[in-house]
Amino acid sequence: MLSIKDLKANIGEKEILKGINLEVKPGEVHAIMGPNGSGKSTLASVLAGREEYEVVGGEVDFGGKDLLEFSPEDRAREGLFLAFQYPVEIPGVSTVNFMKTALNQVREYRGEKALTAVEFLKVMKQKMEFVEISQSLLNRSLNEGFSGGEKKRNEIFQMAMLEPKLAILDETDSGLDIDALRIVANGVNKLKNKDNATIVVTHYQRLLDYIVPDYVHVLYNGRIVKSGTKELAMELEEKGYDWIKAEADSQF
Ligand code: ADP
Numbered sequence: 153m154l155s156i157k158d159l160k161a162n163i164g165e166k167e168i169l170k171g172i173n174l175e176v177k178p179g180e181v182h183a184i185m186g187p188n189g190s191g192k193s194t195l196a197s198v199l200a201g202r203e204e205y206e207v208v209g210g211e212v213d214f215g216g217k218d219l220l221e222f223s224p225e226d227r228a229r230e231g232l233f234l235a236f237q238y239p240v241e242i243p244g245v246s247t248v249n250f251m252k253t254a255l256n257q258v259r260e261y262r263g264e265k266a267l268t269a270v271e272f273l274k275v276m277k278q279k280m281e282f283v284e285i286s287q288s289l290l291n292r293s294l295n296e297g298f299s300g301g302e303k304k305r306n307e308i309f310q311m312a313m314l315e316p317k318l319a320i321l322d323e324t325d326s327g328l329d330i331d332a333l334r335i336v337a338n339g340v341n342k343l344k345n346k347d348n349a350t351i352v353v354t355h356y357q358r359l360l361d362y363i364v365p366d367y368v369h370v371l372y373n374g375r376i377v378k379s380g381t382k383e384l385a386m387e388l389e390e391k392g393y394d395w396i397k398a399e400a401d402s403q404f
């Protein structure tokens with residue numbers, strides 16, 4: 153589904169990603185962990201196609217296509233979903249209307265016909281129950297004045313509506329409380345199936361108490377320096393990142 157080979161990216165003159173390799177298959181959940189400033193959010197942003205980042209080397213294959221050739225919008229239409237660490241607020245645009253436009257754009261791209269208002273509301277009701285989000289929240293302007301937990305719930309709702317092939321959730325530094333963690337985790341677990349995949353970016357091991365990843369990778373100084381299973385996350389929780397840093401620093 154996703155194959156990243158020797159991906160290198162800069163911000164301005166600064167080298168941030170120094171050769172990332174990662175393979176994600178359908179049905180898998182990958183966790184990317186690592187100390188602050190390692191490049192985790194950069195990796196998520198580069199995959200989403202954000203302009204501040206310049207790809208200077210490597211390849212990203214997404215479902216047999218060159219992901220880096222696509223605009224951010226087309227990446228989303230191809231089935232990539234990125235939950236931003238800090239979701240934008242859009243005053244004056246209700247969450248419902250935003251979602252309807254987004255979903256119909258995706259459908260159009262896939263060659264499916266746009267949903268009528270009635271059809272859309274039906275789908276929305278199902279997904280609302282699924283992620284336990286309230287109608288009153290959806291009637292409000294997108295993310296405006298939403299609490300952290302409400303933003304998370306809305307993000308997972310968007311994911312449920314769009315049914316992406318690959319979801320990348322960047323949870324680092326966002327100060328998620330335990331309720332928000334559960335919302336994210338429940339959403340990911342419920343939406344998981346054999347055809348889709350998730351990459352969860354997280355600084356802390358505690359999210360992984362709720363989401364059991366198939367693979368855990370440690371990103372440090374722009375490289376994936378260690379990969380393993382859930383046990384690796386538990387080892388990190390116990391021992392911190394210093395031993396990984398020491399190992400990697402002696403290698404590069
Ligand atoms: P992480 O998510 O692992 O904490 P980031 O990807 O946010 O790491 O940051 C990786 C490195 O890139 C850090 O050294 C950070 O200071 C730098 N960086 C991130 N965004 C920018 C930016 N917009 N301009 C300059 N440097 C940046």
Ligand code: MG
Nearest residue numbers: 188189324325
């Ligand atoms: Mg950070």
Ligand code: MG
Nearest residue numbers: 192193324325
């Ligand atoms: Mg980050």
